[in-house]
Amino acid sequence: MDKLSASRRAVLGASALLAAGPAVAAGPAGEAEAKGILERYHSFGDKASGGPGDEASGAWLEGELTGLGYAVVRQPFDAPAFEGEATLATGQAMAGLIPQAIVTPTLAGGITGPLHGGDRDGGIALLVLPYARWSTALGEVERRVRAARGDAVVLVTTGPTGEACALNAPSDRKLFDRPVAVLAPKEAAPFVSASASGEAATLSMPGRSFRRPAYNVTATLTRRPSGKWLVLSTPRSGWFGCAGERGTGLAVWLMLAGWAAKANLPVNVALVATSGHEYEYQGGELYIAKVAPKPDETALWVHLGANVAARDWHERGPLLAPLPSADPQRFLLAAPKHVPALAAAFAGQPGLEKPYPVNPAQAAGELGSILHAGYDPAMGIFGSHRFHHTRSDDLRCVSPALIPPVVAALSKVISGAF
The missing domain is CATH 3.40.630.10 (Zn peptidases)
Structure with a gap:
């Protein structure tokens, strides 16, 4: 009986798959x-x-x-959508950035001021995120950006490739009321050093947000x-x-x-x-x-x-x-x-x-x-x-x-x- 039942189940199973296409x-x-x-x-x-x-x-x-x-x-x-490019420059260092959607552009001349860790007014806050496979600006990123001081914010998305990670955002509202962009970890060293001493930097992100x-x-x-x-x-x-x-x-x-x-x-x-x-x-x-x-x-x-x-x-x-x-x-x-x-x-x-x-x-x-x-x-x-x-x-x-x-x-x- 057990063998017969097993055989019957096998036939029925095969029939079901054949019927499925x-x-x-x-x-x-x-x-x-x-x-x-x-x-x-x-x-x-x-x-x-x-x-x-x-x-x-x-x-x-x-x-x-x-x-x-x-x-x-x-x-x-x-x-x-956004049409434009973004760069961060300090001293002899310059790097391309990913503009953070929904983008708040800078004026043509950009924003120039001291680079810092988000603990002072004015200038550009550089926030180095912990190691992760980053994908969204909601949650932890949003909290860190809102807590940071400064006229603009640059995020370093530390992760397994050393590359900048674009971050998802809501479609119907701006998360941030100032320019925010993402810098690749593999290019971050000179900017992290500059932020430690408050050196001047320029964030340039002109363009059209639409x-x-x-x-x-x-x-x-x-x-x-x-x-x-x-x-x-x-x-x-x-x-x-x-x-x-x-x-x-x-x-x-x-x-x-x-x-x-x-x-x-x-x-x-x-x-x-x-x-x-x-x-x-x-x-x-x-x-x-x-x-x-x-x-x-x-x-x-x-x-x-x-x-x-x-x-x-x-x-x-x-x-x-x-x-x-x-x-x-x-x-x-x-x-x-x-x-x-x-x-x-x-x-x-x-x-x-x-x-x-x-x-x-x-x-x-x-x-x-x-x-x-x-x-x-x-x-x-x-x-x-x-x-x-x-x-x-x-x-x-x-x-x-x-x-x-x-x-x-x-x-x-x-x-x-x-």
């Missing part, structure tokens, strides 16, 4: 597809919301989804007009090239969209690739509020956030050497009933092999918004790889081989979820 491409075919997506996304350049790269990547995705049979509709909105059109790419595939929905979401915008931060999640998302279009799933499918991500998930919030299926209409929401499958690095002092494995600082959260299936499907995949029950207080990014809006069950991946929010988040940070295992695991869990 064709298997996700694995091996060379899957890697080739992932490589094409990663390279195409990276080719559009910087992905700041509403900028040329964001616009072009959105139009590309619209074409891909239309070709898969989805009905595609843009969800328009406007996002903050708003511009942006849009979410939304798509649907309706099989059962009165049925429930599977929602697949991912952000597509970000501060720079975002190959690891955004590209890996987008590759998994697009491959899942192709699979879901062919699979015989007993649900309708809704897709969204959001802009406005770096403005505290602006596009994601708008999608939830105005376009997404309601929670009681949704059978499952799967979100692909940051660092879905970026590569890991060996750290050798200031030198980093890329590894073929995935950065384990990626987190998989899900409704408790799906945790066992996810643990089995993701066994052996660094970081994702340990899924956690969802907790809205611990979820980051858009996944937190999804949970707070009442979507249950939901699951999602998020994290911060070493080059998160830096200018060097390029194709060196990704490996096509890391994408298909994530797609295969998620498609397996989704198939068994209904």
